[in-house]
Amino acid sequence: MTMNRRQALSKIIGISTAAAGATLVGTSAFAGTDAQGNFRLELGDKLKYVPLDAMATAKLAYETGGGCMHQVFHALVTMLANSASADAAKFASIPTAIAGYGAAGIAGQGTVCGNINATGMLVNILDDLNGQNAAVIGATFRYYENTELPYSSDEFVAGIGSTAEKTALVGSSSTANSILCHSSISNWSKASGLTFAQKGERCKRLSACVAYHLVELLNRAYGGEDLSALPESKPSNEAQTCQSCHGVDSTMGSAASVKTDMECTTCHTGHYN
Structure with a gap:
């Protein structure tokens, strides 16, 4: 043929x-x-969490470079890779360097803080925590918005491996009133009298604080606590008031439909901006 x-x-x-x-x-x-x-992490993969040591995780975050998002994500993933998790080897395969883009509100743009970005990235790949995964994210976001950070107690400073001398470089702790990097740093700058260029020690400690509290919340969720019922995981009273008119499925009159749980009045004052 x-x-x-x-x-x-x-x-x-x-x-x-x-x-x-x-x-x-x-x-x-x-x-x-x-x-x-x-193993190669794919969309939809969920890995098993086990309780971690919050202070050890905070110390690792403090010692890690690459910006706030990388500090938190790398610390949590590395701790889980060295844990008793059934998926420890899978955690070890995750290239944590991918989180480096989140520094200074995503490549210096001042948008969502890298600590918050890392929280979402981490919790997104965790297996079900007694139905509390979303509550962990919400509680971490509200904590970041409403807590005076970073911690400056002698116990915490020693725990993360810092020193009292370096505390002077922080200037002052402050409340972000937002999950946005530029708001967080602006409020810190106003409180401390320091500039963005001088944020190094402050932001390293801030990442340690977020890593510490995130582990606390994950451990509590793992233990079966209903975090979703706690006030700290819900929007503030002011934000809930705004949501009463600016709802996701119904609105008051001509009000716009809005989907967010972050603080509203940080940027919006009444109906004038």
Whole structure:
């Protein structure tokens, strides 16, 4: 049997396509792994959390470079990679350097704080925590908004491996009143009299504080506590008042529909801006 060039090309393409299809089928049988059978985190994968030491995690975050988002994400993932979690090896495979983009409100843009960004990224890959995953995120966000940070007690400073001398570099603790980096740092700058360029020690300690509290919340959720019922995981009274008119499925009159739990009055005063 003879075969012209077009027929030969069609035959080759058919064979190649079949081989490629076989390869795809083979790979899909090992969801979440690469061609060598190594775990590769994929969309929808959920890894098992186990209780961690909050202070040890905070210390690791403080000692880690790469900006606030990387500090928190790297600390939590690394602690879980070295834990008794059934998925410890899978945590160890996660390239935490991907969180480096979040520094200074995403590459210096002053938007969502990297600590908050890291919280969402971390909790997103955790398996069900007694139905409290969303509450952990909400409680962390509200804590960041409403707590005077960073901590400056002798116990916490020693626990993260810092010193009293370095406390002077922080200037003053402050309340962010927002999950946005620029609001957080602006309020700290006003309270401390220092500039953005001098934020180094303050932000390292802030990341340690968030890592510490995030672990506390995760441990409590793991233990079965209903965090969603706590006031600290809900929007402030002011934000809830705003939501009464600016709802997600109904609004008051011509009010715009809004979906957010963050503080409203930090940026919006009444109906004038």
